Amino acid sequence: MTSQSYIRSEMLGPTSPPISESGAFFWLKQNLFATPKDTVLTLIGLLALGWFLPPMINWLFIDAAWTGGGRGVCATVAQGGSQPEGWSGACWAFVGAKLDQFAFGRYPVDERWRPMLVAVLFVLLLAPMLIPKVPYKGINAILLFLVLPVVSFFLLVGGVFGLEHVETALWGGLMVTLILSFVGIVVSLPLGILLALGRRSKMPVIRILCTAFIEIVRGIPLITVLFMASVMLPLFMPPGMTVDKFLRALIGVSLFASAYMAEVVRGGLQAIPKGQSEGADSLGLSYWQKMRLIVLPQALKLVIPGIVNTFIGMFKDTSLVSIISMFDLLGIVRLNFSDANWASPVTPLTGLVFAGFIFWLFCFGMSRYSGFMERVLDRGHKQ
Missing domain, CATH: 1.10.287 (Helix Hairpins)
Known part of the structure; x- marks a missing residue:
C-alpha cells in the first residue's frame, strides 16, 4: 500500500447541524422527561400541583380580605368567593393593621x-x-x-x-429576631473557630476544656440554655446585681451556636491534607500564621454549606426566646391573636403564614448567597 492511500483526493461533503442543546424544550426533556420514570414522577407532581395549588391561591389571594378595620372583615366570605360555606380567605387586613408591631414590638x-x-x-x-x-x-x-x-x-x-x-422589655418583632441573629452570627463564627482549634490543640488542658464546652452545650436544648440564663443565672449573682434579660438571651444564643459552629469548622480542618501544614512549617510560619494564611481559608471554604446551615438554624431558633417572655417576630404575631378586635377563625393561620414567609425569605436569601459564594471561591472548577 502506497502513502497516497492516506491522502484524500476530494473534499468532505456538508454534514447535518448538531442537535440543539439549548432552549426550553431541551431543558424539559433533560430534566423532567429524560426517562419513563422521570416522566411518571413529573406527571404525578403536576397532578399534585393541580390539586393543591388552586385552593391555596384562592385562600391566599382571591378570597382574602385585604382591607378593613376589624374581625368582621376576616369572618366573612368575600362576595363570589370560591371557598365552601363557612370558610373565608386569608385576613391580610389583620397583618396590615399590626405590621408596625410585627416589626418593632412595643417600641x-x-x-x-x-x-x-x-x-x-x-x-x-x-x-x-x-x-x-x-x-x-x-x-x-x-x-x-x-x-x-x-x-x-x-x-x-x-x-x-x-x-x-427604651428598656429592652419593650423590644420585639422582627427587630429582636434580626438583632439576636446578627449578634449570634458575629460572635459564634470566630468563637467556633477558636473552639475548633482548641479541640485539636496539643495542649491537654485547652483540648479538654474546649471539648467539654462543646459536648455539654451540644447536649442541652437551646430552650434550656435560655431558661437557665434568664431564671437560674440571677440566683447565683450577688444581691442587687442583675443582667439585662435581652443580654442574657444574646449570650445564650451566641454560646449555643458557637458549639455547633466549632464542630462544623473542625470538620473542615480535618479535611485539609496534612501536607498543607507541613509545607507551612517548612516555610518557617508560626502556628497562627499557618492557620490564618494556609489552613483556615481552605477549611472555611469547604464548610460554607455547614456554616450557613448553622446560621439558618440559629435564625429560626430565635423564636424560642418567647420562653423568657421576649417576643420575636413569631412571638409578637402570636401575642396579637388575643386581640378581640381581630379574633376570627382565619386570623391565627394568616399570622402564622405571614411569619413563616418572613422566616423563609431570610433563610432562602442566606442559602442562595452561600451558593453564590461557593461558586465565586471555586476558582479551580468549571461553573
Whole structure:
C-alpha cells in the first residue's frame, strides 16, 4: 500500500447541524422527561400541583380580605368567593393593621425612627460587604462588626445624647429576631473557630476544656440554655446585681451556636491534607500564621454549606426566646391573636403564614448567597 492511500483526493461533503442543546424544550426533556420514570414522577407532581395549588391561591389571594378595620372583615366570605360555606380567605387586613408591631414590638411609636435608622445603616454596610468586587473590605468589616453594634446600642437603648431610654422589655418583632441573629452570627463564627482549634490543640488542658464546652452545650436544648440564663443565672449573682434579660438571651444564643459552629469548622480542618501544614512549617510560619494564611481559608471554604446551615438554624431558633417572655417576630404575631378586635377563625393561620414567609425569605436569601459564594471561591472548577 502506497502513502497516497492516506491522502484524500476530494473534499468532505456538508454534514447535518448538531442537535440543539439549548432552549426550553431541551431543558424539559433533560430534566423532567429524560426517562419513563422521570416522566411518571413529573406527571404525578403536576397532578399534585393541580390539586393543591388552586385552593391555596384562592385562600391566599382571591378570597382574602385585604382591607378593613376589624374581625368582621376576616369572618366573612368575600362576595363570589370560591371557598365552601363557612370558610373565608386569608385576613391580610389583620397583618396590615399590626405590621408596625410585627416589626418593632412595643417600641414607642415616637421613637421608632431609631430602629429604622439602625436598619438603614445595617443595609448600607452589609451590601458592600456581600459584594466581592467592592473594595476596602477591611474598613467595611470594622464599621459593620465593631462600630455599628456600639452605635446601634446607644440608638436603640437611648438614655444619652437626649434620647429617651427604651428598656429592652419593650423590644420585639422582627427587630429582636434580626438583632439576636446578627449578634449570634458575629460572635459564634470566630468563637467556633477558636473552639475548633482548641479541640485539636496539643495542649491537654485547652483540648479538654474546649471539648467539654462543646459536648455539654451540644447536649442541652437551646430552650434550656435560655431558661437557665434568664431564671437560674440571677440566683447565683450577688444581691442587687442583675443582667439585662435581652443580654442574657444574646449570650445564650451566641454560646449555643458557637458549639455547633466549632464542630462544623473542625470538620473542615480535618479535611485539609496534612501536607498543607507541613509545607507551612517548612516555610518557617508560626502556628497562627499557618492557620490564618494556609489552613483556615481552605477549611472555611469547604464548610460554607455547614456554616450557613448553622446560621439558618440559629435564625429560626430565635423564636424560642418567647420562653423568657421576649417576643420575636413569631412571638409578637402570636401575642396579637388575643386581640378581640381581630379574633376570627382565619386570623391565627394568616399570622402564622405571614411569619413563616418572613422566616423563609431570610433563610432562602442566606442559602442562595452561600451558593453564590461557593461558586465565586471555586476558582479551580468549571461553573
